[in-house]
Amino acid sequence: MNWLLVAVGGAVGAPLRYLTDRAVQIRHDSLFPWGTFTVNVAGSLLMGLLTGAAVSGAAGPQVTALLGTGLCGALTTYSTFSYETLRLAEKGRGLQAAANVAGSLAAGLAAVFLGLALGRGLAA
Secondary structure, three states, rough: HHHHHHHHHHHHHHHHHHHHHHHHOOOOOOOHHHHHHHHHHHHHHHHHHHHHHHHHOOOOHHHHHHHHHHHHHHHHHHHHHHHHHHHHHHHOOHHHHHHHHHHHHHHHHHHHHHHHHHHHOOOO
């Protein structure tokens, strides 16, 4: 049954990633991949929240399968992040490429730690 929950979460996460990416990117007149940055940080926050909720007993394995593996797995994208970073570097925008790597890593880790702390508080 968990595979079905993962599939449903993925079916929601993939179009959500695409629509969010387009909505964010259209607002920025920049080659910097703000859309991908946004979905990856949002997905990290949600994953931290779910992990914290699961650790505290507020979320069970079905919720984790649906929202963690399914939704977050499809919402976030390492391959697009890598591709867009490569494209920045190829276009001679090495500083932006480095900022994308460092910023994505820092913001993603901060978001997952924040989500974890918030999720742990759900059972309290």
